[in-house]
Amino acid sequence: MWWSGAGILAVIFPAVTVAVGYQLGGYPGVPCGFLVAGIATWFVGRRVNRTDDPKIYHNEHRLYSIPMQYWAFLWAFFALTQTVLGLLGEAGWQQE
DSSP states (O other): OOEETTTTHHHHHHHHHHHHHHHHHSTTHHHHHHHHHHHHHHHHHHHHHBOSSTTOBOOOSEETTEEGGGHHHHHHHHHHHHHHHHHHHHTTOOOO
8 A cells, every 4th residue: 555544645635725726716726725735734744643752753654655744845845836837927938
């Protein structure tokens, strides 16, 4: 299986938030959706991977062997690139 524990949420969060962001705001909602997904993945991943000792993480909730909370960096990167692409598109840098 390609996920363990609640690691599947690292895929569900961006799928839902990007779809909702696009429905609410069109293309500008996509980077917002990725940003919200990154925040949710970070906090939920850290919470579910924590043990009774808050300084120790077991990282049992994974997606493709990567602990869930670290997928937040990928979603933040996607938010940044989608923002830059949107700004370049508004500036006339579209491919024809």
